[in-house]
Amino acid sequence: MSLNNIKLFIKNKKALFGAVILLLLLLVAIFAPLIAPYSPHQVDFAPSLPPSSTHLLGTTSLGQDIFSQVIWGTRLTLLVGFVTGVITSIIAIMVGLIAGYFGGWIDDLLSMITNVFLVIPGLPLMIILAAYITVKSVVPIIFVISVTGWAWGARVLRSQMITLKSRDFVKAAHVVGEHPLRIILFDIFPNMLGLIVANFFGAALYAVLSEAGLAFLGLGNVNAITWGTILYWAQNNQALLLGQWQWMAVPGMLIAILGTSFALLNFAVDEISNPKLRR
């Protein structure tokens, strides 16, 4: 990312908006102990209270403060999104760059594997995987989402690699006799940074939505506090039928907002690194 790109990034309304939302949520996650009035596990309030000044979002059927749960839930939800995004990106970068750079049978093999993972539907596979594993923390969930989610990025990066490989500056580096690893890391990689960043945000969006879906089905660790598990408990205690609609509405809306910020950043970075999409 050159200085010019950073300027473009700030001028891009979508990028700025997405970054501001993400920053706000990050601050909430970091300062959760200061913002949340109670511990998210504390159960000594009256159950099913409506929203009030002492309990902004009311209490759960077990008598936990929903607002505190939502605030603390920001941490684990963001963590799952980021860590999964990073792992997914690393797999995608390795597979995509190696396949695209070396070509030949290596490319054939890796592309075949990529295409298989691209075509096998993610959520059913995740459900099956999560059902077999005993889930005691978020680690297996991160694993399950990463395993099923890397293929799209690998495919995009591979085709970008193939385009860049035929550029003159890469050919020149080749002729000079530079080591392939050096060419990949120092000549090609910087030119793909935009695409990689865009891909990371796409993967993070996928991770957050998948985590919520799995948690909702009761396949996550339902005792860890994420926005997904809050929704799971809300649904299992029939929050909507008991008139506790805010228990359901707020965490879901926050997932959508976090997802939108990832999506905005994904879209904007794509727009900045691909001049054809601007204008």
Next chain:
Amino acid sequence: MRYLLRRLGFLLFTGWAALSINFILPHLMPGDPAQVMIAKFQGRLNPQALKALSDAFGLTADKSLFVKYLEYWQRIFSGDLGFSLTYYPAKVTEVLADAIPWTIGLVGLGTIIAFTLGTLLGIISAWKRNSPLADILVPTALFFNSIPYFWLSLLMLYLLAYQLEWFPLGGGFDVFAIMGIWDKVGSIVYHAILPLTTIVITAMGGWLLTMRNNMMSVLADDYIIFARAKGLSDRRIKYKYAARNAILPSFTGFSMALGFVIGGSLLTEVVFSYPGLGYILYQSVISLDYPLMQAIFLFISLAVLLANFMADFIYAILDPRVKEGGE
């Protein structure tokens, strides 16, 4: 022809891979799933069900993994997928057969409507860029694309079915009424409206964005500028020149999108108690009905592979270049 043969080869290969993953997963997991289940269902399952269970996992004899693998294929080709534990004594294939039409109807119709609407809006948003309407379309699409399917389903169910009582609270049709054929069709349509709307709303955004970006790239190409210079009508440039070329990448991205829609529909079905595959997958997961779970995964994978093959087929018709070879 070469292109289609290659796609067919890929179809067979991915089919083999998906079925093998389906076989190998329970064997990779720590502990023996059959033992875990037998312990879990102790006293609740009758001897036949236990027998079916141990057959399904090849528990009976100490066979090698490879022999079990061959037997697995044998069972698939003979269409014998064992007994469901949740719906015992129903066979897995019978449970599947009841659920499949519901899901295919819902996902199929949802995908077609979302694809058509999203693509059309994508064309508009690229064509009229910098107009307020088109500018608002992109962030809106990004937002709807980020909503959890099941959450939107729950809210719609609560507002439109529970509060306003405009729609039924769930199910595929009214099971208690005695109806003629047309009343039944009406009842099915009535029950499908809410789940279908959820799927269309959340799936549409992705198609809109794909189409918009493709369209933007195409509009920058020389032949569009030339078409303008020739004085062709806007309408002709928009649909015959730009959109026709821009729609092609939508088909290559089909596999990924379809995977998303299916995942989302499964959750939507759970919320609406819609009697399709998602609902029985959920039932099988909460009651650890491994044979049924495996069979559903098997069917969904094969259906997606086939749908992809069809998308490739349409792609070849739309873009004659791929038939001649090359990517």
